[in-house]
Amino acid sequence: MSNVLELRNVRKSFGENVVLHDISLAVPEHTATVLIGASGSGKSTLLRCINLLESIDDGAILLDGKEISDPGIDGDAVRRKLTMVFQSFNLFPHKTVLENVTLAPIKVHGKSKEEAMEIATLLLSRFDLLEKADQYPDRLSGGQQQRVAIIRSLAVNPRLLLLDEVTSALDPVLVNEVLSIVRDLKGDGMTMVLATHEMGFATQVADEVCFLESGTILERGPAHEVLARPQHQRTQDFLKRVHEAGRL
Amino acid sequence: MEKRGNEHASPWTPSERELERRQIRRALTKRKIVIASLSSLIVISLLATVVVTSPGFQVVRQTFFDFHYGQVVIKTVSRGILVNLLLTIVASILIGFIALVLALLRTTKSAALVPFRFLATVYVDIFRGVPLLLVILLVGFGVPALRLTGMTNSVLVLGTIAVVLTYSAYVAEVIRSGILSIHPSQRAAARSLGLSQAQTMRHVVLPQAIRRVIPPLLNDFVSLLKDTGLVSILGVTDAVRAAQIHASRTFNYTPYVVAALLFLIITIPLTRYTDKALHRTYSAQNAQGEA
Ligand SMILES: Nc1ncnc2c1ncn2[C@@H]1O[C@H](COP(=O)(O)OP(=O)(O)O)[C@@H](O)[C@H]1O
Ligand SMILES: [Mg+2]
Numbered sequence: 001m002s003n004v005l006e007l008r009n010v011r012k013s014f015g016e017n018v019v020l021h022d023i024s025l026a027v028p029e030h031t032a033t034v035l036i037g038a039s040g041s042g043k044s045t046l047l048r049c050i051n052l053l054e055s056i057d058d059g060a061i062l063l064d065g066k067e068i069s070d071p072g073i074d075g076d077a078v079r080r081k082l083t084m085v086f087q088s089f090n091l092f093p094h095k096t097v098l099e100n101v102t103l104a105p106i107k108v109h110g111k112s113k114e115e116a117m118e119i120a121t122l123l124l125s126r127f128d129l130l131e132k133a134d135q136y137p138d139r140l141s142g143g144q145q146q147r148v149a150i151i152r153s154l155a156v157n158p159r160l161l162l163l164d165e166v167t168s169a170l171d172p173v174l175v176n177e178v179l180s181i182v183r184d185l186k187g188d189g190m191t192m193v194l195a196t197h198e199m200g201f202a203t204q205v206a207d208e209v210c211f212l213e214s215g216t217i218l219e220r221g222p223a224h225e226v227l228a229r230p231q232h233q234r235t236q237d238f239l240k241r242v243h244e245a246g247r248l
Numbered sequence: 249m250e251k252r253g254n255e256h257a258s259p260w261t262p263s264e265r266e267l268e269r270r271q272i273r274r275a276l277t278k279r280k281i282v283i284a285s286l287s288s289l290i291v292i293s294l295l296a297t298v299v300v301t302s303p304g305f306q307v308v309r310q311t312f313f314d315f316h317y318g319q320v321v322i323k324t325v326s327r328g329i330l331v332n333l334l335l336t337i338v339a340s341i342l343i344g345f346i347a348l349v350l351a352l353l354r355t356t357k358s359a360a361l362v363p364f365r366f367l368a369t370v371y372v373d374i375f376r377g378v379p380l381l382l383v384i385l386l387v388g389f390g391v392p393a394l395r396l397t398g399m400t401n402s403v404l405v406l407g408t409i410a411v412v413l414t415y416s417a418y419v420a421e422v423i424r425s426g427i428l429s430i431h432p433s434q435r436a437a438a439r440s441l442g443l444s445q446a447q448t449m450r451h452v453v454l455p456q457a458i459r460r461v462i463p464p465l466l467n468d469f470v471s472l473l474k475d476t477g478l479v480s481i482l483g484v485t486d487a488v489r490a491a492q493i494h495a496s497r498t499f500n501y502t503p504y505v506v507a508a509l510l511f512l513i514i515t516i517p518l519t520r521y522t523d524k525a526l527h528r529t530y531s532a533q534n535a536q537g538e539a
Binding site: 048051053075079080083084086091092093103104107108109149152156162 | 436440443451456
């Protein structure tokens with residue numbers, strides 16, 4: 001199995017504030033890497049760096065063995081291969097569900113309108129959203145919006161999918177409909193890096209769990225080890241807090 | 249706007265209590281109407297009495313509201329307002345185009361466009377800061393004085409150019425504020441789908457930005473229509489100039505009032521519509537109830 005994504009000693013700072021210290025990570029094809037850690041530990045920043053929405057200050061990021069963190073690299077070309085789903089959905093409010101999903105296939109991947117519609121229809125019906133195709137996002141529940149956002153990312157057939165706390169903005173009752181899509185994707189063999197506070201879900205999908213604290217990966221390993229038998233005191237404390245918050 | 253309650257054909261049989269409430273609501277509405285009509289009646293009749301019985305009323309009526317004279321001049325003044333309208337329409341098309349380019353230049357991050365960004369900023373600073381009347385005088389009288397070959401001497405064209413120069417700066421700022429008001433997360437979402445900077449602007453940011461600034465743009469449109477009256481100073485026979493020609497001959501100011509009324513006939517529906525548009529934008533952003 002080859003690595004789809006590799007991070008080598010990545011560092012990132014905002015001014016004086018060093019947000020990522022020496023992060024190294026390898027994500028083999030068809031695996032899911034789950035990032036856990038308290039708010040402010042650097043999960044979003046890490047994902048944004050991988051997506052080239054932020055530039056890194058040291059180290060290297062490789063996509064399919066090719067370095068994408070070089071300054072001269074065409075960021076648009078890289079982002080054509082990996083997409084990101086955000087905590088706050090970020091659907092385009094002036095476009096219908098269908099238009100949200102078909103925009104990138106048409107404009108970025110040169111698909112014809114018919115092809116794009118076919119892809120969109122297929123995905124929307126697979127995830128039970130076909131009847132919402134002509135609605136605007138503000139008519140959808142949070143769960144439905146986030147499912148559309150995931151479908152929008154899938155429509156470009158990404159090599160790597162990044163998911164940043166996709167359920168954190170949702171009512172507890174809506175969380176599962178979103179997580180079940182991600183489980184399905186994992187079943188399809190999609191390569192993913194995701195940040196989440198849903199530990200039960202993490203256990204189900206993660207091939208590797210990384211616990212981030214203050215921009216460092218303090219502990220990593222298979223879910224059944226890191227989540228069930230954490231070695232590090234800090235990891236234990238964090239999991240205890242999450243557990244008390246009722247999300248395990 | 250949603251209708252409050254279910255006054256019409258509710259899908260269920262209303263309860264006793266709800267029927268009672270509706271009765272009360274109707275009674276309250278009736279009372280409000282009565283109060284509003286009474287107070288309007290009193291205020292208006294008071295005003296009318298004061299105006300009509302005031303000592304200068306007859307003179308004022310003859311000098312400003314001479315109905316027969318009004319009928320005489322309305323034809324030429326209306327022909328004048330057609331000039332204002334034409335100028336407004338031609339100018340707003342040009343303004344829309346130039347302002348969009350200026351706003352895009354001012355918000356671009358492209359390195360190649362840096363000098364243009366700087367120039368656009370200078371342009372906007374200058375034309376936002378100079379009175380329109382001065383620009384009209386400078387262009388209208390200054391440009392012909394240069395005796396450039398091939399340059400028009402038509403005051404109508406020069407007046408339009410002056411108005412376009414100034415309003416492009418105003419409108420560019422309105423559009424730019426709209427662009428800046430779109431949350432960065434929209435850009436991030438578009439970019440992470442692979443859209444380029446330009447595509448993100450074209451398909452995601454700009455459509456939302458323009459929608460958001462429609463009310464202030466309509467405001468500017470009304471101002472533009474009124475300000476076209478300023479080109480009369482160059483000798484363009486618009487409504488203002490036409491009225492002026494009449495008034496200076498007879499020393500009766502009814503033609504000005506006629507011109508004012510003609511402007512109002514166009515601007516009042518526009519301002520009402522702007523209010524509505526504003527209300528729509530506002531309530532779309534605050535879909536949290538009516539209170
Ligand atoms: N654009 C930014 N500018 C400055 N500081 C930032 C920026 N984005 C994130 N940070 C800082 O980086 C740290 C990590 O944030 P983030 O990656 O959002 O953490 P998490 O997603 O784990 O909650 C925080 O201290 C945050 O204040
Ligand atoms: Mg985050």
